[in-house]
Amino acid sequence: MDPLTLYVDGFWTSPYVFAVFVALKEKGLPFTTREVNLHELAQRKPDFQARSVTGRVPVLEHGDFRLSESSAIVEYLEEAFPSPQYTPVLPDASRDRARARQIMAWIRSDLMPIREERPTHTIFYEPATAPLSEAGRAAAAKLIAAASAFIPDGKTTLFDTFTIADADLAMMLQRLIANGHDVPPKLTAFAGAQWQRPSVRAFVEHERIAYVPH
Numbered sequence: 446m447d448p449l450t451l452y453v454d455g456f457w458t459s460p461y462v463f464a465v466f467v468a469l470k471e472k473g474l475p476f477t478t479r480e481v482n483l484h485e486l487a488q489r490k491p492d493f494q495a496r497s498v499t500g501r502v503p504v505l506e507h508g509d510f511r512l513s514e515s516s517a518i519v520e521y522l523e524e525a526f527p528s529p530q531y532t533p534v535l536p537d538a539s540r541d542r543a544r545a546r547q548i549m550a551w552i553r554s555d556l557m558p559i560r561e562e563r564p565t566h567t568i569f570y571e572p573a574t575a576p577l578s579e580a581g582r583a584a585a586a587k588l589i590a591a592a593s594a595f596i597p598d599g600k601t602t603l604f605d606t607f608t609i610a611d612a613d614l615a616m617m618l619q620r621l622i623a624n625g626h627d628v629p630p631k632l633t634a635f636a637g638a639q640w641q642r643p644s645v646r647a648f649v650e651h652e653r654i655a656y657v658p659h
């Protein structure tokens with residue numbers, strides 16, 4: 446098999462790297478990682494710029510093929526390493542798969558105040574100290590309402606089996622939970638269960654260098 450290399454951020458906090466890392470782990474694929482120190486602007490160095498084109502992590506290398514954009518990479522992995530030989534990371538049924546794509550796209554394009562005021566380093570390093578702004582509180586209420594609607598009552602996965610949409614939604618909820626915000630029990634149970642998955646734990650517990658604000 447062509448070797449797989451995942452380019453990750455040096456602090457292991459990128460939610461987009463997280464999605465791809467978890468997909469690779471869930472599929473049981475052997476891969477190596479290479480850290481790109483964004484705080485040192487390593488993403489702008491010609492070598493990484495040429496690999497990524499967009500100058501952002503994650504980038505996946507599969508042999509001589511290189512791809513950036515986390516949702517495109519997840520889709521590629523799902524097609525290149527399909528079920529039943531490899532564990533699927535998207536739902537099989539077309540409507541569920543469409544719903545998973547909807548949630549993944551929404552998480553990547555909405556809720557900007559939460560992403561800005563509760564960045565993922567507040568999950569993995571120190572919690573935030575400033576209270577949420579009015580826009581942050583509105584975004585939190587929107588996330589809670591949407592997650593409550595998406596997650597079936599009594600379940601800790603969105604669909605019958607785990608998908609990357611679960612990991613994405615759990616990461617977004619952890620921005621609130623890890624910072625001590627009030628989140629309904631159904632959502633804390635969901636995020637807590639997702640956080641126990643071995644693939645997720647491998648990312649959460651990965652060794653981290655001291656954080657440098659940038």
Ligand SMILES: N[C@@H](CCC(=O)N[C@@H](CS)C(=O)NCC(=O)O)C(=O)O
Pocket residue numbers: 454458459460461483488500501502503513514515516553
């Ligand atoms: N839509 C992209 C977002 C990737 C992204 O924003 N990556 C950030 C780290 S979380 C990055 O590389 N930032 C460096 C930069 O933009 O210079 C994806 O899903 O992969």
